Amino acid sequence: SYVLTQPPSVSVAPGNTASITCGGDNIASKSVHWYQQKPGQAPVLVIYYDTDRPSGIPERISGSNFGNTATLTISRVEVGDEADYYCQVWDSSSESVLFGGGTKLIVL
């Protein structure tokens, strides 16, 4: 079955750029969506269809999807960006929604 692989954590200093990866076999052939989840809250969609931002999501949050890796990039990181981030795809072979294991973004 299809597997999405995310690093457990990524650390970044405020003002720098954070990159969170989501690995999967030929993931570029799939649409990847990203969610931000802060403690005790429901997830929030931050990127859909690899690169699109829902209204209200700042432009410093962006996405890309090439080859076997999709990437969520957060520029000019703020303390308020500290959260768990999840990637999500549709797996046509199992006809299921799949989530990555999640990455905790730590703002130092």
Place this chain on the structure above:
Amino acid sequence: QVQLRESGPRLLKPSETLSLTCTVSGASIKTFYWSWIRQAPGKGLEWIGYIYDSGTTNYNPSLRSRVTISVDTTKSQVSLNLTSVTAADTAVYFCARAYGIAVAGLRFDNWGQGARATVSS
């Protein structure tokens, strides 16, 4: 503005059935995909299943034998039934609206606040 609110009994014993209801406002329940997603304590997100067109369902293969999702269009509610629960089913259960041009593009653009269900003897 779309709002989703989960409700239902939160404390269960092993082998009981978990029943949760999601009340939807601000969107037509007949138009979108409606999904349940859960998150065990300290763990990641797990998709449970979805319903659309007021009756067509699709479930996570790992839960398919125990899950039923249904819709009451008159009450604008989406319901989840999970049978034969064990401690491994202890989690926060989220109701979410799924949106996409096709199923391959489904993403969850509106979420409820979640309902914590605990299974304990």
